[in-house]
Amino acid sequence: MSNLIEAAGARAHTYIVLGNLEGVLSQLKDAETGQRGYIITGQDNYLEPYHAAVKGVGQVIDELRKLTADNPNQQRRLDAMQPLVASKLDELKLTIDLRKSKGFETALAVVVSGKGKQTMDNIRKVIAEMEDEEKNLLKVRDQRVSVDAERTISTIVYGIPLAFVLLAVAGFLITRNISDPLKKITAGATQIAA
Numbered sequence: 596m597s598n599l600i601e602a603a604g605a606r607a608h609t610y611i612v613l614g615n616l617e618g619v620l621s622q623l624k625d626a627e628t629g630q631r632g633y634i635i636t637g638q639d640n641y642l643e644p645y646h647a648a649v650k651g652v653g654q655v656i657d658e659l660r661k662l663t664a665d666n667p668n669q670q671r672r673l674d675a676m677q678p679l680v681a682s683k684l685d686e687l688k689l690t691i692d693l694r695k696s697k698g699f700e701t702a703l704a705v706v707v708s709g710k711g712k713q714t715m716d717n718i719r720k721v722i723a724e725m726e727d728e729e730k731n732l733l734k735v736r737d738q739r740v741s742v743d744a745e746r747t748i749s750t751i752v753y754g755i756p757l758a759f760v761l762l763a764v765a766g767f768l769i770t771r772n773i774s775d776p777l778k779k780i781t782a783g784a785t786q787i788a789a
Contacts, residue, residue, distance in 0.1 A: 608662065609733045612669075615659045616722050616729070619676075622652035623683060623718065627711075630687045634694045634702045642691065649684060656680065669725055676721040679714055686711040 629645025632638075656677060663669035686705070694702035705711075 605739070606733065609729050612659065612662050612729050613726060613733075615655050615662065616726055618655040619652060619659070619680070620719070620722060622648040622655060623680070623715065626652070626684065626687050627715075630691055633691055634699065634706065637694060637699070645687065645691070652680060652684070666728075668728060672721050672725050672728075676718060676725075679718045679721065683711060683714045683718060686714060 625644040626648035629642050629648065632641030633645070635641075656673065660670070660673055663673065690702045690705045690711075693705060
């Protein structure tokens with residue numbers, strides 16, 4: 596049972612890592628949404644998703660670092676992803692600042708240059724690699740859960756009847772070991788009384 600619980604916990608851990616990887620992409624998409632809305636309209640209220648994402652993405656990456664602390668491959672990928680995320684956030688901030696100071700056309704020129712798209716594509720590539728590794732771990736962990744579940748079921752199915760048989764044999768032996776001496780004592784007491 597403890598192996599089954601441990602395997603199920605490892606599987607749940609993998610799902611949490613996958614969720615956080617999706618969270619990084621989601622935060623960056625929110626930042627881009629805010630940036631685009633602001634560039635198009637020039638209205639500050641469109642920057643709300645951007646500001647929330649700038650705060651949130653670092654927290655998600657920190658959580659990923661903790662969750663994958665035991666996996667050197669994932670740590671290396673995070674090391675590669677962090678500067679890409681920082682570069683993407685810098686590019687978004689630059690376009691927002693350009694929109695504020697120099698207008699729509701100047702900010703649009705930076706967006707159209709494709710630098711931000713290339714950075715985002717690189718981030719997606721790193722995240723895809725991390726997801727692939729986590730999905731491979733998930734397959735292994737799913738197999739382990741299945742094996743441990745089968746062992747647990749077998750232990751219960753075969754163990755309980757075996758335990759009853761052993762208890763019955765033990766009860767029979769104890770009863771026999773107690774009743775034989777009692778019969779002898781009873782016979783001896785009967786002879787003495789006669």
